[in-house]
Amino acid sequence: MRETLLAVAWAYATLGAAPARATALSVRFGRALSSRDEEHAYPIPTTDGAMIDKDNQIILVRYERKVNAFNLSCPHQNTALRWHAEDGQFQCPKHHSRYRPDGVFISGRATRSMDRFGIRRDGANVVVDVDKFYQQDKNPTDWESAFLAL
Numbered sequence: 001m002r003e004t005l006l007a008v009a010w011a012y013a014t015l016g017a018a019p020a021r022a023t024a025l026s027v028r029f030g031r032a033l034s035s036r037d038e039e040h041a042y043p044i045p046t047t048d049g050a051m052i053d054k055d056n057q058i059i060l061v062r063y064e065r066k067v068n069a070f071n072l073s074c075p076h077q078n079t080a081l082r083w084h085a086e087d088g089q090f091q092c093p094k095h096h097s098r099y100r101p102d103g104v105f106i107s108g109r110a111t112r113s114m115d116r117f118g119i120r121r122d123g124a125n126v127v128v129d130v131d132k133f134y135q136q137d138k139n140p141t142d143w144e145s146a147f148l149a150l
Helices: 002-015 019-023 140-145
Strands: 026-029 034-037 039-043 049-051 058-063 066-072 083-086 089-091 106-109 116-122 125-134
Touching: 039 049, 058 125, 066 125, 125 140
Parallel strands: 026 049
Antiparallel strands: 034 039, 039 125, 049 058, 058 066, 066 116, 083 089, 116 125
């Protein structure tokens, strides 16, 4: 039994996700405070969780002291991703690709992590620039640095 628990703990550590923290993320729907051209402003999230803005096709996630802005669509075939609280991960309902809360690909038919948008701080808000679109396989350096540290 102890070996099983250690194996599970090792698996979560390898994936980089704390199981209790990931499954505790709240998900809500919302809208941008303001939009100008291709930029959308949102309040900086005060707690870990995800906010889905269907109108602008953006998922804003605060997780482990970082804020990321993701494209709502799965990078495999552009199906809207969903949050599965019981697993603590995003999942594509079409082909079941799975992603950690930080957008990193876990498994499924997709071949890369969730696509990120450029993000910057503006006072008490984060501004998402949808013209700055980063794919992990094509823009690895930009993809890795497209987050706001808190």
